[in-house]
Amino acid sequence: MKYSIGGFCDLFLDFCKEVEELRDRLKLDGKLAIIDAKGLTHKELNDLMRYAVFELGARKFKLLNITGQRYIGTRLWAPNMEKLEIEVHGFPGNDLGAFLGGHKIVVYGNAQDGVGNTMDDGEIIVYGRAGDVVAMSMRGGRILIRDDVGYRTAIHMKEYKDKVPVLVIGGTAQDFFGEYMAGGRVVLLGLNLGDKPHRARYIGTGMHGGIMYIRGKVEQWQLGKEVGIVDMDDEDWKFLEKHVGDFCKEFGFDKDEILSGKFLKLKPVTKRPYGKIYAY
Amino acid sequence: MLEGEFHTYMLPEFIIERRQDRCIRCRVCERQCGFNVHWYDEEMDMMREDEMKCVGCQRCAVMCPTNALIVKPHPGSYKPNANWTRERLQDLKKQSETGGVLLTGSGNDKPYRIYWDHIVLNASQVTNPSIDPLREPMELRTFLGRKQDRLEFKFGEDFEDVEITTELYPNVQIETPIVFSAMSYGAISYQAFKSLAMAASEFGTLFNTGEGGLPKELRKYGKNAIVQCASGRFGVDPEYLNVAAVVEIKIGQGAKPGIGGHLPGEKVTMPISVTRMIPEGTDALSPAPQHDIYSIEDLSMLIYALKEATNYEKPVSVKIAAVHNAAAIASGMVRAGADIIALDGLRGGTGAAPKMIRDNVGIPIELALASVDQRLRDEGIRNKASILVAGGFRCSADVVKAIALGADAVYIGTPALVAMGCTLCQKCHTGICNWGICTQDPYLSRRLNPEIASKKLVNLLRAWSHEIKEMLGGMGINAIESLRGNRDHLRGVGLEDWELEVLGIKGAGE
Numbered sequence: 001m002k003y004s005i006g007g008f009c010d011l012f013l014d015f016c017k018e019v020e021e022l023r024d025r026l027k028l029d030g031k032l033a034i035i036d037a038k039g040l041t042h043k044e045l046n047d048l049m050r051y052a053v054f055e056l057g058a059r060k061f062k063l064l065n066i067t068g069q070r071y072i073g074t075r076l077w078a079p080n081m082e083k084l085e086i087e088v089h090g091f092p093g094n095d096l097g098a099f100l101g102g103h104k105i106v107v108y109g110n111a112q113d114g115v116g117n118t119m120d121d122g123e124i125i126v127y128g129r130a131g132d133v134v135a136m137s138m139r140g141g142r143i144l145i146r147d148d149v150g151y152r153t154a155i156h157m158k159e160y161k162d163k164v165p166v167l168v169i170g171g172t173a174q175d176f177f178g179e180y181m182a183g184g185r186v187v188l189l190g191l192n193l194g195d196k197p198h199r200a201r202y203i204g205t206g207m208h209g210g211i212m213y214i215r216g217k218v219e220q221w222q223l224g225k226e227v228g229i230v231d232m233d234d235e236d237w238k239f240l241e242k243h244v245g246d247f248c249k250e251f252g253f254d255k256d257e258i259l260s261g262k263f264l265k266l267k268p269v270t271k272r273p274y275g276k277i278y279a280y
Numbered sequence: 281m282l283e284g285e286f287h288t289y290m291l292p293e294f295i296i297e298r299r300q301d302r303c304i305r306c307r308v309c310e311r312q313c314g315f316n317v318h319w320y321d322e323e324m325d326m327m328r329e330d331e332m333k334c335v336g337c338q339r340c341a342v343m344c345p346t347n348a349l350i351v352k353p354h355p356g357s358y359k360p361n362a363n364w365t366r367e368r369l370q371d372l373k374k375q376s377e378t379g380g381v382l383l384t385g386s387g388n389d390k391p392y393r394i395y396w397d398h399i400v401l402n403a404s405q406v407t408n409p410s411i412d413p414l415r416e417p418m419e420l421r422t423f424l425g426r427k428q429d430r431l432e433f434k435f436g437e438d439f440e441d442v443e444i445t446t447e448l449y450p451n452v453q454i455e456t457p458i459v460f461s462a463m464s465y466g467a468i469s470y471q472a473f474k475s476l477a478m479a480a481s482e483f484g485t486l487f488n489t490g491e492g493g494l495p496k497e498l499r500k501y502g503k504n505a506i507v508q509c510a511s512g513r514f515g516v517d518p519e520y521l522n523v524a525a526v527v528e529i530k531i532g533q534g535a536k537p538g539i540g541g542h543l544p545g546e547k548v549t550m551p552i553s554v555t556r557m558i559p560e561g562t563d564a565l566s567p568a569p570q571h572d573i574y575s576i577e578d579l580s581m582l583i584y585a586l587k588e589a590t591n592y593e594k595p596v597s598v599k600i601a602a603v604h605n606a607a608a609i610a611s612g613m614v615r616a617g618a619d620i621i622a623l624d625g626l627r628g629g630t631g632a633a634p635k636m637i638r639d640n641v642g643i644p645i646e647l648a649l650a651s652v653d654q655r656l657r658d659e660g661i662r663n664k665a666s667i668l669v670a671g672g673f674r675c676s677a678d679v680v681k682a683i684a685l686g687a688d689a690v691y692i693g694t695p696a697l698v699a700m701g702c703t704l705c706q707k708c709h710t711g712i713c714n715w716g717i718c719t720q721d722p723y724l725s726r727r728l729n730p731e732i733a734s735k736k737l738v739n740l741l742r743a744w745s746h747e748i749k750e751m752l753g754g755m756g757i758n759a760i761e762s763l764r765g766n767r768d769h770l771r772g773v774g775l776e777d778w779e780l781e782v783l784g785i786k787g788a789g790e
Contacts, residue, residue: 010617071585074588075589077519095585099518101518101519120517133571137513156567158557208565209558272562279377279379280709
């Protein structure tokens with residue numbers, strides 16, 4: 001399993017060390033596990049984390065020197081499991097918290113592509129920016145990103161009844177923001193824009209569920225043809241009070257100042273954007 | 281069928297002959313037809329019909345207690361024309377009346393060459409004996425997943441105990457090289473979905489959830505499930521991934537390569553919306569690409585995301601539509617970490633696809649399979665992934681030929697549907713299915729009893745497995761493993777040189 005032959009190189013598994021060999025990377029302080037991830041592959045790191053949880057009973061993590069390791073938090077699911085808290089120091093790789101099943105991840109640094117990919121539950125907080133496809137197909141839980149995000153953020157987010165994922169972004173987003181959204185709540189605050197407008201195009205293209213709140217300037221031509229601007233109501237303000245409030249508490253912004261800004265509420269114009277294009 | 285601003289110029293597809301001397305006005309036909317073809321004329325005390333609505337599914341003819349009904353293609357015809365066929369004319373009229381993209385269901389019905397019908401199998405005669413599977417052991421058991429490059433063994437003292445000392449990759453054992461194709465709950469009814477799960481579990485093979493999720497109460501069938509993670513990511517939660525036998529990334533589908541899917545809002549009923557996690561009545565949109573996969577490297581990223589999510593305990597399959605570069609793509613997929621390559625050919629079925637795509641995009645599975653198997657062998661990586669093939673398998677001989685061409689196992693979709701009652705009327709996309717298979721209407725779907733349908737599916741698997749054993753025995757082979765990629769047992773009849781070359785087989789008599 002460990003070594004390949006015949007010119008076939010496994011991109012991820014070749015030359016991975018076993019947990020026993022990496023045991024000195026892990027320090028346990030009560031329920032807190034501290035891992036020095038310098039130079040570890042994602043599999044080695046995630047092996048160690050799994051070992052710490054299921055063999056040593058760790059419930060909190062402090063991951064140090066994270067440099068590009070993928071899938072942090074992904075392999076920590078078990079039925080009816082206690083929620084873990086994972087502190088990430090450094091720069092996690094792609095798919096941070098992919099398929100996440102309820103844990104809390106806080107990143108002190110920038111995150112890459114695929115943060116919260118198909119995440120089911122839990123919370124991800126990023127003290128920095130994040131890359132493309134943040135919250136792709138997210139099903140539940142909450143993601144807070146302090147700065148900007150990349151392309152196709154919140155693509156195909158979902159919701160069902162009271163299971164409604166939430167994404168709050170402090171900065172701005174790139175094109176295809178909220179594409180195909182089928183549910184969920186997305187808040188884009190534009191705090192770092194000053195007087196400048198958001199630059200994203202095709203916002204909410206193909207959107208057929210969920211709600212987007214955008215603070216700052218957005219022109220009609222930037223919106224996909226499947227979304228419409230609707231008036232804010234009390235429910236919306238209550239929602240923003242709560243989640244923007246938590247965002248401000250986390251990152252140290254002034255909630256009242258942010259909420260005094262102009263918010264645009266976007267909703268799909270129809271649940272069935274493509275209902276009429278077929279001949280049956 | 282058409283509702284619109286025009287009086288339709290289309291001809292009815294079917295004609296219904298009602299033998300009045302047999303009709304007892306029991307109105308069974310009326311109740312059985314979800315398309316509302318039959319109705320009772322009280323004044324005249326007789327049954328009547330609206331032929332325009334008839335799809336030719338034969339439900340009424342089968343259920344009629346006195347066999348009073350004959351449903352047959354409508355003899356009314358335009359002037360025969362080899363170029364402008366009736367189908368082309370009808371499609372033109374339909375589009376001019378609706379302005380819509382032609383939508384259809386089930387597999388490609390166009391007369392592309394079916395290579396299975398041009399390949400014949402070998403049998404032993406004098407030089408090695410054939411085997412009788414009724415009285416001698418015969419092995420169909422198949423293992424899906426990555427195989428080691430080499431194995432090391434430890435033998436006990438008397439050489440009776442043998443132990444494999446090499447660490448093995450996760451593999452899934454199936455009792456016959458036939459698994460059920462991906463058909464999602466949403467595309468097919470709960471009853472049909474459950475029937476497939478029950479049959480796979482009873483026979484010791486796999487069913488495929490498609491991308492509609494796996495309802496909570498059916499998760500007990502997880503060890504017989506291939507669960508899909510597709511572009512819409514419907515129903516993908518950590519438990520769903522972890523209860524499964526295999527996780528499959530769906531990139532493409534033979535019936536509609538390169539495009540996504542729209543499960544129409546009419547089919548997104550309450551239970552569907554629970555498993556898919558989208559509001560009731562919305563269109564379930566599966567994007568054309570997976571937006572986290574724009575390259576082989578990205579594919580690798582998702583493969584390993586799924587391996588991480590399942591603790592490296594399950595094989596990960598990647599399914600693509602068979603297209604021109606399938607061999608090169610498959611090589612990349614194996615290198616990206618796929619444990620199973622699933623190929624779906626030109627004749628693969630669907631619950632709904634644009635007709636132009638279904639009928640014109642992709643290549644036949646026979647050619648794709650042969651070229652993929654050959655490419656992986658040439659590159660020395662064939663052992664690193666199993667090959668599962670889909671798209672138009674009609675009988676057990678097709679399965680045997682596919683395995684001799686290099687497949688590890690075969691996906692069957694349409695044969696399973698036919699076993700449950702389907703008659704290939706190709707109206708899956710309408711949401712109405714008189715057989716209770718491809719519908720979410722409870723009135724229609726409850727007529728499919730999973731206890732009965734799963735028995736029929738098990739019967740089908742048993743019959744095919746027995747036939748496969750007979751064919752193997754005839755070739756003097758007693759394990760399916762010995763036939764895999766054994767193209768010497770195949771010969772082509774009526775094929776061109778290039779076709780024989782792609783298939784890697786000799787012509788008959790050579």
